[in-house]
Amino acid sequence: MAIKVHGSFFSPATMRVLACLHEKGLDYEFVPINMGTGEHKKEPFILLNPFGQLPGFEDGDVKIFESRAITQYITYTYTDKGTPLVYHDPKEMAVLFVGMQVESQHYDPPAGKLAWELTIKPFLGMDTDEAVVEEQEVQLAKVLDVYEYRLAQSKYVSGDSFTLADLHHLPTFHYLMGTRAKAVIDARPHVRAWCADILARPAWQKVIAMQHS
Numbered sequence: 001m002a003i004k005v006h007g008s009f010f011s012p013a014t015m016r017v018l019a020c021l022h023e024k025g026l027d028y029e030f031v032p033i034n035m036g037t038g039e040h041k042k043e044p045f046i047l048l049n050p051f052g053q054l055p056g057f058e059d060g061d062v063k064i065f066e067s068r069a070i071t072q073y074i075t076y077t078y079t080d081k082g083t084p085l086v087y088h089d090p091k092e093m094a095v096l097f098v099g100m101q102v103e104s105q106h107y108d109p110p111a112g113k114l115a116w117e118l119t120i121k122p123f124l125g126m127d128t129d130e131a132v133v134e135e136q137e138v139q140l141a142k143v144l145d146v147y148e149y150r151l152a153q154s155k156y157v158s159g160d161s162f163t164l165a166d167l168h169h170l171p172t173f174h175y176l177m178g179t180r181a182k183a184v185i186d187a188r189p190h191v192r193a194w195c196a197d198i199l200a201r202p203a204w205q206k207v208i209a210m211q212h213s
């Protein structure tokens, strides 16, 4: 099997890559990396990702990291498989490029901090910082106000098809929906409907099932 994902079923960045592989219907080998023992900071993992962060990815002699770069590699390499995830038309792609940038530059900073404070820290036995949660909920609300406006005009964040711009949100949405930050999502009807729609995708459900395997 050519494709290998080195990561953890619980790591949002790993989950992003797995979601893409399942949307494409591709076979792959999963290589678990134990963050608890610091495996991600040592060789051989850091030969794949010198920043010592999950995931690492291999497809034959292609060895890359950064989850959003990996999803784009998969999408453009396996164009004839599964869900297209991108458009052919350059104008539609322009909107998709914006959607991917908005996710990584505007949505992910507050969503990632909230997921850390409200799910990962309690899981590790650490105290949630309430001041950070309150501040980041305000930031997330501002971003989702923009999403609410856009999602009133199109079914997905970058047009009327499910694309990488939507897929990239899945891991953080999944974690936030189990926290009090769900209220920030639920307060916006178009965002709530979109979130429920993309979280229900069969490919994503397979990624979640792996956490319970």
Ligand SMILES: N[C@@H](CCC(=O)N[C@@H](CS)C(=O)NCC(=O)O)C(=O)O
Binding pocket: 011, 012, 013, 014, 040, 052, 053, 054, 055, 065, 066, 067, 068
């Ligand atoms: N921008 C990177 C972020 C990767 C990342 O933050 N990975 C986390 C797990 S989801 C990690 O390895 N954290 C441990 C660390 O940074 O030392 C990506 O999207 O791949």
